Amino acid sequence: MNKSVYASPDQVSEIKRHILTVLVDNEPGVLARVIGMFSGRGYNIDSLNVAEVSNDENISRITIVTHGTSEVVSQIEKQLLRIVPVHSVTNLDQEGSSVEAEVALVYIYISETNKKKVYQLCDLYRARKIENENNTTIFEIAGASERVNRFIKEINEITKVEIVRSGPVAISSIQKNEEE
Amino acid sequence: MNNEITGAEIVLKSLAEQGVEVVFGYPGGAVLPIYDTLFKQNSIKHVLVRQEGGAIHAAEGYARSTGKTGVVLVTSGPGATNVVTGLTDAMMDSVPIVCITGQVPQHLIGSDAFQECDTTGITRPCTKHNYLVKDVNKLSSVFHEAFTIAQNGRPGPVLIDIPKDVQFASGTYEEKNKIIIPSHRLFEPSPDFEKNKIEEAVELISKAKKPIFYIGGGCINSGPKASKLVREFINMVGSPVTMTLMGLGVVGSSDKNSLGMLGMHGMYEANMAMHECDVMINIGARFDDRVTGRLDAFSPNSKKIHIDIDESNINKTINVDVPIIGDVKQVVEKMISVWKDKKCKIDTDSLKLWWDKINKWKEVDCLNYNNEGKQIKPQYAVQRLYELTKNTKTFITTEVGQHQMWAAQFYKFEEPNRWLTSGGLGTMGYGFPAAIGAQVGHPDALVVDIAGDASILMNIQEMSTAVQYRLPVKIFILNNEYMGMVRQWQELLHGGRYSESYTDSLPDFVKLAESYKAVGLRAKTTDDLDNVINQMIETKNTVIADIWVTKEENCFPMIQSGSAHNEMMLSKDQKQDKKSAEKGKILV
Numbered sequence: 001m002n003k004s005v006y007a008s009p010d011q012v013s014e015i016k017r018h019i020l021t022v023l024v025d026n027e028p029g030v031l032a033r034v035i036g037m038f039s040g041r042g043y044n045i046d047s048l049n050v051a052e053v054s055n056d057e058n059i060s061r062i063t064i065v066t067h068g069t070s071e072v073v074s075q076i077e078k079q080l081l082r083i084v085p086v087h088s089v090t091n092l093d094q095e096g097s098s099v100e101a102e103v104a105l106v107y108i109y110i111s112e113t114n115k116k117k118v119y120q121l122c123d124l125y126r127a128r129k130i131e132n133e134n135n136t137t138i139f140e141i142a143g144a145s146e147r148v149n150r151f152i153k154e155i156n157e158i159t160k161v162e163i164v165r166s167g168p169v170a171i172s173s174i175q176k177n178e179e180e
Numbered sequence: 181m182n183n184e185i186t187g188a189e190i191v192l193k194s195l196a197e198q199g200v201e202v203v204f205g206y207p208g209g210a211v212l213p214i215y216d217t218l219f220k221q222n223s224i225k226h227v228l229v230r231q232e233g234g235a236i237h238a239a240e241g242y243a244r245s246t247g248k249t250g251v252v253l254v255t256s257g258p259g260a261t262n263v264v265t266g267l268t269d270a271m272m273d274s275v276p277i278v279c280i281t282g283q284v285p286q287h288l289i290g291s292d293a294f295q296e297c298d299t300t301g302i303t304r305p306c307t308k309h310n311y312l313v314k315d316v317n318k319l320s321s322v323f324h325e326a327f328t329i330a331q332n333g334r335p336g337p338v339l340i341d342i343p344k345d346v347q348f349a350s351g352t353y354e355e356k357n358k359i360i361i362p363s364h365r366l367f368e369p370s371p372d373f374e375k376n377k378i379e380e381a382v383e384l385i386s387k388a389k390k391p392i393f394y395i396g397g398g399c400i401n402s403g404p405k406a407s408k409l410v411r412e413f414i415n416m417v418g419s420p421v422t423m424t425l426m427g428l429g430v431v432g433s434s435d436k437n438s439l440g441m442l443g444m445h446g447m448y449e450a451n452m453a454m455h456e457c458d459v460m461i462n463i464g465a466r467f468d469d470r471v472t473g474r475l476d477a478f479s480p481n482s483k484k485i486h487i488d489i490d491e492s493n494i495n496k497t498i499n500v501d502v503p504i505i506g507d508v509k510q511v512v513e514k515m516i517s518v519w520k521d522k523k524c525k526i527d528t529d530s531l532k533l534w535w536d537k538i539n540k541w542k543e544v545d546c547l548n549y550n551n552e553g554k555q556i557k558p559q560y561a562v563q564r565l566y567e568l569t570k571n572t573k574t575f576i577t578t579e580v581g582q583h584q585m586w587a588a589q590f591y592k593f594e595e596p597n598r599w600l601t602s603g604g605l606g607t608m609g610y611g612f613p614a615a616i617g618a619q620v621g622h623p624d625a626l627v628v629d630i631a632g633d634a635s636i637l638m639n640i641q642e643m644s645t646a647v648q649y650r651l652p653v654k655i656f657i658l659n660n661e662y663m664g665m666v667r668q669w670q671e672l673l674h675g676g677r678y679s680e681s682y683t684d685s686l687p688d689f690v691k692l693a694e695s696y697k698a699v700g701l702r703a704k705t706t707d708d709l710d711n712v713i714n715q716m717i718e719t720k721n722t723v724i725a726d727i728w729v730t731k732e733e734n735c736f737p738m739i740q741s742g743s744a745h746n747e748m749m750l751s752k753d754q755k756q757d758k759k760s761a762e763k764g765k766i767l768v
Contacts, residue, residue: 075496079492082492085365
């Protein structure tokens with residue numbers, strides 16, 4: 001734990017990956033406040049995703065993947081809650097079960113020799129070719145980060161690729177009642 | 181559209197509705213419309229400082245001595261960047277401030293215009309919240325929200341950046357009670373907040389054999405009633421109590437339960453009691469590193485109760501057993517009622533043994549210093565100042581360094597809100613403008629800035645402000661011609677190599693005072709001291725009292741960086757062992 005100038009006395013717990021969901025007022029500077037808190041206090045951001053999720057209420061949902069001991073992550077949650085436009089912070093790992101997914105777009109350099117292998121692999125991973133006016137081979141793959149990682153690793157062994165990834169978004173999969 | 185007024189008028193109207201009586205500021209191009217409106221009204225007083233940094237420390241001094249929110253008005257660019265230190269200071273010490281900055285007109289934002297800077301970007305990490313107001317119709321609601329946020333929960337600074345075109349534009353004013361602030365933007369304790377935790381805490385205290393209360397600035401921020409309740413509760417328990425630098429005055433120095441300040445330059449008995457206690461009750465303090473010393477040896481055998489309004493302070497550096505999130509006043513009030521309902525009583529025999537032990541530690545007489553000769557010892561100067569001012573309503577401010585610690589050790593505070601010092605950030609140059617702010621808030625009180633010769637020069641330009649507004653602030657300089665605390669660390673940790681810590685070419689402080697049409701006094705020996713202090717008190721003008729003190733006096737007792745509470749140095753002769761000294765050297 002702890003960020004004191006003096007070394008920590010306590011047993012530090014294991015460093016783990018955590019997904020935090022932060023609901024914020026969609027106002028200028030709000031993302032900078034969140035990111036600035038991470039960099040200013042020396043916390044890690046592995047990936048970050050932000051988009052407006054409700055038009056009428058003007059609320060954005062930020063998904064942050066970070067890693068740290070449970071003490072550090074609990075500090076992160078509390079520091080996030082101090083930010084005025086933050087509505088709520090949920091640690092999906094602590095909530096129990098959640099579902100996560102990300103999207104990757106992959107520009108694949110294709111030739112006669114590797115064409116067959118590429119299409120086979122894409123089929124296997126259910127990567128979908130995206131139609132575009134230049135008819136270049138751009139594939140979209142969505143799913144858990146692990147799956148995307150594996151696909152990228154394997155396609156890299158076949159040919160040269162360019163990749164862009166959204167980073168994961170996640171949502172709690174706990175059963176909720178509509179009235180809540 | 182008859183009820184439309186200009187943005188600048190909305191600013192003044194908002195301040196008036198918020199009950200603001202005084203604004204500390206400095207004009208410039210991007211705030212001229214606001215200054216023009218200020219000129220046309222009489223309800224809000226403006227104090228013109230000589231550098232924006234002075235304005236925000238003055239507002240801090242005003243806020244902390246009165247309990248109201250301090251207001252600052254400065255221009256764009258350099259005006260805004262000059263208040264960054266003060267904003268950070270207010271953030272660290274939880275002082276409610278609303279700072280208004282001008283901004284270049286919106287069509288110029290981003291063009292590197294004259295006196296443009298990204299004010300909200302620069303001040304984001306050093307404010308509780310900040311705004312760039314682009315729509316004149318939102319101006320009043322932003323102001324009302326800003327004041328609420330500055331005061332609500334853990335107080336802090338809020339900044340409002342207003343482009344010049346918004347100040348000129350016309351819009352409608354909305355009254356304070358028409359503004360609804362969504363609850364997530366404020367701190368709200370749960371209604372029956374943590375009732376079980378309070379019962380758990382009271383139970384723990386009632387079973388303690390060696391309890392200690394550890395009191396911080398949060399008790400002062402919670403208002404004078406909080407201090408009363410804290411005193412009442414401590415008396416009921418009969419427990420010893422120690423206070424942080426920010427908490428001095430919550431419990432009176434002369435109170436039989438008070439062990440004085442704890443921490444790096446705290447009292448031997450206070451630190452030893454913290455080390456050996458079995459139940460620690462932290463009320464409104466945050467386990468700051470100046471207080472805890474080495475964490476792995478911090479109060480190793482105690483159960484810890486922590487009352488704090490800011491949840492992020494819980495388990496930040498020290499793990500606690502019973503955390504209670506809430507306002508001191510409310511929490512302690514509930515603790516008292518639970519204590520009474522349950523007819524709790526602490527075991528008197530063990531408590532007596534605990535006090536016997538503490539009284540033994542007191543016999544060490546940790547503040548003892550050699551007071552021989554005619555040369556004035558800095559400790560003696562503060563002691564005399566205390567003796568000669570204790571029957572007057574006195575506010576003490578300080579700069580940062582040795583003089584600050586001597587002031588904390590030797591000036592005895594009996595009430596909250598009388599002691600204004602930069603604790604968290606440690607800002608040299610804080611004390612004098614803060615004294616100006618305190619004097620503005622309390623025109624008839626005695627306000628003394630206990631200063632060092634180095635610190636005072638950091639905001640000496642405010643002499644002009646003090647004299648202009650006939651503020652009879654007293655600057656009491658413990659002049660040793662050194663940056664004393666830097667010199668002390670160099671002596672103890674860097675082999676006595678006094679790198680750049682000697683201040684050559686100091687001004688003649690008496691003549692300096694006179695050049696501002698203030699009064700300069702000087703004490704060279706112990707024979708002059710009482711006379712100078714008395715003269716200083718009686719003078720109805722700004723005074724600089726230049727007190728020549730022994731040059732190489734060190735501030736003891738001291739917990740060196742990297743040491744624990746039970747490893748205090750009481751004098752220079754008692755050197756820290758080499759290994760831990762080396763380890764401590766890399767720390768701050």
